[in-house]
Amino acid sequence: MTNFTTIEASTREEAGKGAARATRREGLVPAVIYGARQPATLISLDPRVVMRELTKSGWRSRLYEVNAGGGASVRALMREVQLHPVTDRPIHVDFQRLAPGEQIKVAVQVVFINEETSVGIKRGGVLNVVRHTIEVSVDPDHIPANFTVDLAGLDINDNVRWSDVKDVENVHPVIADRDFVIATVAAPTVVAELEPVAAAAAAPAAPAKGGSKAPSKPAAGKPAAAKPAAKPAGKK
Template sequence: MKSPFEDSVLSLTVYPRNANQTKGQIRALRLSGRIPSVLYGQGPSENISVCAKNIAFELEKPGIFSRVFQLPNYGKVLISAIQFCSVKDKPIHVDFRRLSKDQKIKILVRIVFLNQDKSVGIKRGGALNIVHHHLEVFAPVDCIPEAIDVDLLNLDIGQTIHLESIQLPEGIQVLHVEKDEAIASIVPPSSGDKTDDQEVSEAQTSSS
């Protein structure tokens, strides 16, 4: 039976690249639709290039630094860094990190807050106060989550979600946050905003 590591890996188009390219050759490489890249880890670094369209497509989706990719003939990798052009804001260089199936790594994973539009507290006028947008985790590379979901559906004003109440994927260990530490809460509206309960209470007071 295949593991999630095999099923969820996305393949990127990759090409070998000479180590001692001139600035002109690198410029021509970018004009041809490729991004110069370096592959690090578990042995000597290797100079490669990847399809610019692949990277641009992946950048449109959140969580690119916690997504596992397959580089044909090079193995499975994570993107560790992306350099952007200061003028056009396009990726001009990518660093990759080699992975082996049996290793565990530290990685920053984003938190996704679900059902914000349906949350009891937010519908009553409360505001979402996010304490942590990401969690640093220690995870096997065959089950790195792209995101950690937090459901806000039943969270009311004044209530808080702590780490211990979040269901983490199996084998995932959070490193920098204690179990009782707050992840997010629904705070009361500002003085200029009123919840339905407050409006009803004021109406009853004024009519008495």
């Protein structure tokens, strides 16, 4: 089940920031191997090797055989990689040494297959991934390369839970109090189109035929003519 990847390294004697900077000036990446109740081992790596591993999926759960200084190889997990804030090149790597029979926690990548034949997705559903990785407790000899989830039989509103994952006999999920969801096939999202506004409502109202015209206003700048005063009534 587990993939073994060999990494060649060289040992370094001194620890500390000054020694780490000196290692980087030599074009190497300082690293340390810790754990399994043993003293830490200081090593240095080729940065190209580190970048090669980072470009592969699931590197956090991959088991490595680190050969340092021609001695016995060390089985370890790559736990943390520090990157330069500007160049994104690796500047430090932490490995966790593994001991046979000792349970460790590791995040295992989830791989989804048969998405193109999923009934729900073919009907317009959308795959909603809840967990891209699953953290489990496992013996180093049984670390899975990944968890495979088959989507072929999923319809809209169906989901995949931990109990649906295959080949998990030797691993135990860290979330143990429920059968948690890994992914769902959600219903398609339909964007409602706005109805066009009626043209008659949008157009200005036309004047009624035969209707009386409104009195015209006097032209600007010309005062309206005053009406003559009424004559007094004559004597009888």
